[in-house]
Amino acid sequence: MTQEEFIQKLRVELGSLPKHVVDEIVADYHEYFGDAIAAGRSEADVVAALGDPIKLARELKAQATLRQWEARRSFGNLAKVIVSIAGLGLLQLLLLIPFMFYLLMLTVGYAVSGALAVTGFVTVIALGSHHLVGWPSFTSLPFNFESDEVSHVSAKSNSKAADNDDDEDEDDQNAASSADDARLAKVDMKVFRVVGDRFFLRPDDATRISVVTVAGPLDIKNHNGKLKIDSVGGGRDLFKIEADGSWSIARADIVALDLKDADGDHVSVARIGSDPKAMAWDVSNHGDRLSFVQGAGGQPKSLSVHSGSDSVVIDRDHIAIRNGINDVMIFGPRHSSIGVMIYGFAMLLAGVFGLFLCVWLTRMTWRALARYVQRQLEVITTRLEAGHAS
Known part of the structure; x- marks a missing residue:
């Protein structure tokens, strides 16, 4: 192989390096050939001493990438170092496999630790906001019991409701439009209705009403067109006679009421x-x-609607729908917010600790890589100088 053939093969193999680096290396070997020939050596002896230009190019590329990584330690230059060292031989490639696996595990550690930290942080912030300001809500299903659809699940599905007289229909509309809680539109009856914060009673001859007020119990019934009240204590004084002849009492004064x-x-x-x-x-x-429970402030806790064999039950954590043939159950979360808060803190701490550990391992890895690269650079430089000396 002649000098020009050797130089040409060397230039081709070094093609992945920047052009100015290749030109410097080629110039150095032109000078080396010139000095050797001037000293009385033949081209064939010099080529034989330098060895295979392909192997020489690999060592030169490894040396260049190692120096480039020393000058600027980045992941891009690290990848070039790994590729160049792997190209030096099978043994070097086998030694790189555990290191590549370690880098993969370190990357997974970053991803898992970051996910745990973010999830824990979001959980702690969300639950903290929930306990402080009540938002977001985790303890109830996202349904509004006061929607129009719920308030109009009425008893008029039965043909019996169609026989109500015009006065009763008018009373229904007035009560439904003025009730604070739309569910109470269903409670609107001829002998009992709810308007705002007051209960209105207008019992007929067959109506029996038992009331427990904050001032004492009493029984109400209509006897020959006149209301008869049997009371103990001052419960009777809590009632007010309205212009239409009905009796009303504030909801706050009622402890219990039963009407038939x-x-x-x-x-x-x-x-x-x-x-x-x-x-x-x-x-x-x-x-x-219709059955439902109002919570503090009159807010609904549950709702139950039954019509024959059909029913809908909406509670804080589940919905049950039955039509006599099929049953559908939908369950919401059944967890303790305190337990979730503890899990959130645990995930946050685990994520932060994992990130700290990954950063520490990365720093140790960079230092170990620096020592390894320095040692490999010395080995390659010594080998190249030995080839030149020979």
């Missing part, structure tokens, strides 16, 4: 706890049944 009329309809309501608006309702009106 001549048509078999009934209303049962009882206070839950100390909040006057926290009440449990059970209403049967024209063959249909």
